[in-house]
Amino acid sequence: MERKTKLKLMVIWAKFAAILFTLPIAAQSFDQHQAKLDTYLTTLSDNNKIMTAVYVTDSGVPRYEHYAGLASVEGNVPISAQTRFRIGSVTKTFTAVLIMQLIENNKLSLDTKLNQFYPAIPNAAQINIKHLLSHRSGIFNYTNDPDYMSFMTTPQTEEQLISRIRGYQPEFSPGSKHKYSNSNYVLLGFIIESLYGQPLQEVIARNITQPLNLDSTYYGNSIEIEENEASSYRYNAHWVKHPETHMSAPHGAGAIVSNAKDTNEFFTALFEGKLVSNDSLSAMMKLEDGYGLGMTAAPFGEKQFYGHFGGIDGFVSAAGYNTEDGLNITVLSNAVNYNFNEVLIAVLKTMYGHSIDIPDFSAKSITLSEKVLSSFEGQFASTQIPIKIRFWVEDGRLMSQGEGQGAVPLTAYSETKFRFDPAGLVINFEEPNSSSNRSNGFVLSQGGGKYEFKRQQ
Missing domain, CATH: 2.40.128.50 (Lipocalin)
Structure with a gap:
């Protein structure tokens, strides 16, 4: 759920870097590049800049993985291949897949109106499923409500969340523009539950994680370090544990927990046609104002990666798949004191044979008059x-x-x-x-x- 000021600042300063980046390929072997990326990620972790799990595949074949930092600072538990992270808004792609499956099974259509489920929400008769999927509903983002911080750590019922969403004034006419709103995907999550007659966590398991054997991916609960789940942190002279959002608050907008390998395999399966039809996938990938149906795209030079970004508590995540060459990048973090986009660029540069620079953190700050x-x-x-x-x-x-x-x-x-x-x-x-x-x-x-x-x- 992208709502954190720190993450916004990263995007503000970083948005030109990936778009404009282009360099000649360096004359080094992939092993040399990989070793340098290992050093880069370890250096960031050792200097309290970021803690990460990185997993990369090429047409489904593992190509690179690296784990740096601690899943639990208090318990000195290192991040490993088994570590599970809250993946925030990457959840939206899972939710969108479940909606597209319902459409394929004639339980819904993109034109189905919201008033069939929640008639009291303003403009419900004009808002359709496609508007919700593409953030074009005009419904205010409930995580931007000043009161959100007061209830995000406590259990939330469907009635409580719907009541809040129902109380907001529309921001614009449905379909007239795009504006990111977590409210859209909370509503979609509840619509999924209504049509299946099951909790969202059970639908995710039955329709996605069990068929794909994604044993480390599920609708989250309270963080359990003993279950390989990471806590998240913010930096204030040292790593400080971040308060936990109760996962009933983000629901279909951001409640999934996963490890880097499982997240990567989910996107491989999606783009290989194992979860939805080709027509459904094409609809998800069709961008309007930079966003499709539960999916966005990020450029790297002339290349395009389809997927999603996420941020919840102190967790930040990115998943991207290049449909032209099959390169699939997953980067998950539970502690960020650095530009996350810089890390993504370093991973991408390495995978495409470009050289990267190792940051030098030995310099000391000074005070100027x-x-x-x-x-x-x-x-x-x-x-x-x-x-x-x-x-x-x-x-x-x-x-x-x-x-x-x-x-x-x-x-x-x-x-x-x-x-x-x-x-x-x-x-x-x-x-x-x-x-x-x-x-x-x-x-x-x-x-x-x-x-x-x-x-x-």
Whole structure:
């Protein structure tokens, strides 16, 4: 369930990196690249940047796996191939599969109206199943409700969640635009339960996990370390355990637990036609405003990966399948203090034979005077990427804000070099002009790309 500020910041700063990334293939063997990726992931874990499980297949054949960090910091339990993570909104692809199966069995259609199930929800007579699947219903996202934090850790009934969703005013007319809303998939989860007359966890098991022998994938409950389930963490000078969402709160929008191998195998099975028909899969993959039916797509150069991202508590996940060459990437994490997108790029670069750089975390941050920091204040723009960035000094720190985005604090590592580690962002300013005492430009480095910015004002 993508609602966390930290994850949003990662996406804000990272969104150009994957799109614009393109490099020549380095003359190294895959074994050399793989060893470097091992070092990269271990370095991040050892420096409290991220803890991960990575599993990659090529047309269903295992190609790479790596596990770094701790499933339980308190118990010193390492992440392993067996470790199970909450996969957040990757659950939506599972829910969409169950809906498409119902459609194939003539129990539903994409045109079925929501008022057949929940007539009291505003616009229910105009909202159809396709609107819910594609986030085009106009229903407010209940996880954006300020009260969500007060009830997310406690058991929620269908009646309680529907009552909340029913009480929101529509954000737009059904079908008129796309806006991501977890409410859509909570409703779909309850519709599945209604049509099968079974709890969602039983339908998931019968229709997906049991036929595919995904023994480590299921509708989650309270985290049990003894059952190979990971806790999640946030970083505040050290890893701090994150509160647990009660899995009745996300339901069909984000309640599944899985390990990296099982998640990967689910997507292989989906794209190999083992879960839905070719027509259903094509409908899921047809994107409008960047989203299909329980599925999105992420570019890597000219390549396209279909799948989903997820975030719940301190967990972050990504699953992507390239239909052109069969490469299937799964990255799961229970602790993120770094740009998750940077990790995905490193994995993808390695799989396609590109070299990656090992981050150097040995540098120590320094404190600069407000007089020095003020030389970087102003607005800058680039001809390489369509974004303007503004800098200002606040409470003794240099702040930055991309146009239309949230503000982030920068940490100084020299008199001209600044970093924002949660996004893997490095900014190298030009030396301030001696007469104006202003820097006239900088180079932004992220995701293997370097982008030059010049002062506008």
